[in-house]
Amino acid sequence: MGSIEDGEVSNVDVLIVGAGPAGLMAATWMARCGINARIVDKRGTKIYSGQADGLQCRTLEIFDSFGFADRVWKESNHMLEICLWNPDSEGRIRRSDRIPDTIPDLSRFQQVVLHQGRIERFFLDSLKEHSSIKVERGVLPLSLSFDESKAEDLDAYPIEVELQHLTDEEASPEQNQASKSSGVSDGLFRSNMAPDDTEEILSKAAKNGRAGTREKIRAKYMIGCDGAHSWTRNQLGYKLEGEQTDYIWGVLDIIPITDFPDIRMRCAIHSADSGSVMVIPRENKLVRLYIQMTTTEKGDHEKLDRSNINPRMILESAQRTMAPYKLEYKYCDWWTAYQIGQRVGSNFSKNDRIFLAGDAVHTHSPKAGQGMNVSMQDTYNLGWKIAAVLNGTANRSILKTYQSERRRIAQDLIAFDHRFSRLFSGRPAKDVMDEAGISMEEFKDAFQKGNRFASGVAVDYGASVLVAKDGDAASQGDGSDAGINSARKRIIGKQSLATAIPIGMRMPSFKVLNQADARPWHFQERLTSNGKWRLVVFAGDVSDQQQMARVQRLGKSLASSSSFIPRFTPRGQPIDAVIEILTIHSAPRTTTELHDFPDILHPYSAKEGWDYWKVFVDDVSYHEGHGRAYENYGVDAKTGAVVIVRPDGYVAWIGELEDVRDMDDYFSAFMVART
């Protein structure tokens, strides 16, 4: 690890290195939770052509919780159907299957594709709207020192980093020779086939007379979102573990001129002997083609010279695969090439003070459209935890769950990608006797199973201090400590009370109506990412007097001065500042009034009167049908249940209306009482 010179040092609570999607997601949490944070990126410019990625359903749900999924939904290309094309008995490609791209009813969103530059734009607009955090571009870290002895000291700034501010010229990446001549931008400089350019940038900066300034900062926390060549990871001495394959793929973003009938569908095309192509239709008439470079099959260990790769060569490969259909283009937006590999980081954090996220801790092939999603979901998992500790809401034990939860996901991801890449890169079997070939049935099966994984909603976090479920925390995570304090009574939620709200998974969404104005909402729309915990009270059939009496008792208990809600809410702040109660009842809407419910379920403010946006009902709407929320959530419509949902929308605990003691114990395990 480097050391820094003496001198004046400024303080920041969180330093984020890297302003790609993972870094921007981390910054967005800090913006929403009011955390003092800085985010720096070595590149001087924001948007690159290309860099499209599929956006998972879960990613769109997360974007929606920050308020900008609608912009993505509007601009993106929606993918509805996957068509599988395989050689027939004469070796000619034929459409063999159609599969829904997103499994129906998995989410209120479906998978879409949009240029990464637009995604970054939405993050930047959101940062601007909610904070003064700005991305500092052309800024790169030179040295890092970390005082491990102060790791557990809440007031300490144990991290010191020296930053180099580059001039504009130094911060712009060079394009390779081929694209300079063709005028088309390429992504080779960001491909995993390109060497790291950090040292080059720094040495150029050192030689530059007009070099920018340096500064030192001290941080409480640091998040390295600095990509596959992560400087932060290298400083910590952590490794990526895994393997590189010999499959080389080219990528073309073109407006295709073709008679191939499924060019606007997502397609997996396996030719008999001429490699594979994946078709990803994009926005603005573009289509992305992932193309197996058959010319590279010759030598097993022979590295392809990247100066040899060009768009024409990639197109010719695609033409061979897709024959007898014609494929040409007049407009190419971007192209690149990459080599498939699957690797995962050995450690995701240093003393729960310095964290790694995104490509810095997992690399894999881009075809499954997972990369950007999993990277953003890393920091979506991490950001609110750091914010809660900094805000004094939670103790540091919750930070352990970042590695236990996300390293496990990375492991699952590379296992998935390994299998999927092998099946997609291989030659189709000619018949059942062809053991060297890939079975197209096996491929289809993997594709369908992969679809659920690829949606992002299958993520199931293991038992931890934050997830009150049964079983062995180590084996449900990545094997590391999940923050459970063995000295405390372990709380286990009652899964049977809400059979379709799995503890550890994201809270599913169904439509409910606002009691006060009859407006239908997808329940997830009320789970804004603002750092708040939610106590979701399924109040049951409140038209039944006995059940209403249970709800009244719960309300009284939650509102009492000894309740965990006031105990964990800073004095002077609204009662819903840390833990927000959202109620869904199942009585017919018109049989009850908002004022029938305990005040704490729709808190009163002297300035603004009662809160009209907290009590919902599972009833039919005028224009959008009936959400059947109780049925879909698997909750008894008479007796209800209570669900604790984490600030990131994952289900933490389930119990009965009377289980206030368990709720208290759950929160007390990691929350900090206010005085």
Added chain:
Amino acid sequence: MGSIEDGEVSNVDVLIVGAGPAGLMAATWMARCGINARIVDKRGTKIYSGQADGLQCRTLEIFDSFGFADRVWKESNHMLEICLWNPDSEGRIRRSDRIPDTIPDLSRFQQVVLHQGRIERFFLDSLKEHSSIKVERGVLPLSLSFDESKAEDLDAYPIEVELQHLTDEEASPEQNQASKSSGVSDGLFRSNMAPDDTEEILSKAAKNGRAGTREKIRAKYMIGCDGAHSWTRNQLGYKLEGEQTDYIWGVLDIIPITDFPDIRMRCAIHSADSGSVMVIPRENKLVRLYIQMTTTEKGDHEKLDRSNINPRMILESAQRTMAPYKLEYKYCDWWTAYQIGQRVGSNFSKNDRIFLAGDAVHTHSPKAGQGMNVSMQDTYNLGWKIAAVLNGTANRSILKTYQSERRRIAQDLIAFDHRFSRLFSGRPAKDVMDEAGISMEEFKDAFQKGNRFASGVAVDYGASVLVAKDGDAASQGDGSDAGINSARKRIIGKQSLATAIPIGMRMPSFKVLNQADARPWHFQERLTSNGKWRLVVFAGDVSDQQQMARVQRLGKSLASSSSFIPRFTPRGQPIDAVIEILTIHSAPRTTTELHDFPDILHPYSAKEGWDYWKVFVDDVSYHEGHGRAYENYGVDAKTGAVVIVRPDGYVAWIGELEDVRDMDDYFSAFMVART
């Protein structure tokens, strides 16, 4: 009419006076159709507090055709239910009825409420995105001259206007004394109780040493959207005809502190003896209250001194009406008062060169939430017609339909408002013998019927050169000439072929799937407001060979060099530049391919290949159900039909796939052949 001095004069195709919603809608059409236009407004600032209006379903459909309905939908308050409150036998107010605010299945949108300043923002953003048109503020016309002899000369600029550019100070409206002291902004200066301030502004400007500059411009067309005191209307010597009532209403925008249970519903509250209140829940926790000022009931003709009106006085009236419920507030956003009157302009245009729109030609009470909607729909009707004449697509006969279509709507509107205001302002009948009182049954009935009118989708334009339907054009419009040339054979569409697509009304919307990528679209989403006409080909069941043969013959006929499509399309422009063909077929999606359809239904371009966004199918989607478009449109699923839709989405003609001669005759009546 004024005259102007000699001097240098600049030319503009369209001059729009007034940058409220009506003027901005006109400018938006010009932006989308590539017309050289200027828009000026005498006010120096854009956004006023208050000025909320309900947005009709139809207005949202129109916004969506320009691409920004989603922004309104997201920010606005959605109104789902209307609650009627009436005195019971003891004179205490009780909820007597619940009615859906928007009739289900009328539109894909429902009525919402949003601050006018936001609506204007969306227009301005849209103008910026699509054109270089900017609103010129603090600019007001001084004189107008019009050379009637050149009215029919297509190359002439028969309108001359002198413009005064004000300084910032002059362009800011004064607030009244009451609001200056309370710090709350009010809208009295824009209320119909306020005198016109144009002369005052001008005389102030004349006295001001730092007065701004003057300029003269010549215009081909001019649109006066300059409000109830319209300077343009006064220059033309046209009058508003109608009556003023003695009912005075106050308006309060507050965050209410109240135990009234329906404060987030739209409510019509009639008290026994203490007047009426209408509740309109708004965005940002605000609620708008329209309150009958009971203190003004004393003298029939006694005008209320407006310096006497203040928020406290309005609140006290509301408290009396809503007793025994409590009503208070800590925050008032805006308030105003107005006197109800219904008036309509005698003429909507001068020689189809100078047009009046919006409040300049109709005034009425704001409570029904119609004003801004009808005003915007005036210029939505007019804008594309002027653009088509200027672009050389259509001859001037189509301009006559502005008055015949929109003056009729204004007449219907004031009749509706007259009845509704009387019922709402009157005292409820104590019993059936109380003839001076208003029957609450009659009120409810009027409310429900009014709901359909108020949605905006009930608009039904009469027979004209643009609307090929049966009947007497004069009696279906406002009595004026509707452009039908009696020397030509009159074309009448075959309504029976599409029973739920009424000729003269807006094209309804149902979900269909894109053949090329299986994505569901509401069909209206494909009817972008860009000046294009649409030929909607309901191709029927193309899996039937005979039917497919009919489609092929239609395609061949439309593509032939003598067809009306190439004849009315400028040489060198894409074949869909003026008339776009959209196809909806009813065969199962997977039984057909895009390339089975004639090329003209999905035109080929040498640069971008085939068009993948023109052929749709009425089939089930993976995630959004089945639109059942043929059934809902009332079109035979075997044999189909062809529908001509105007650039503003109104249905012009219906016929069979073989009726190409009628299509030709329809367009030939007003379109200009290109050479």
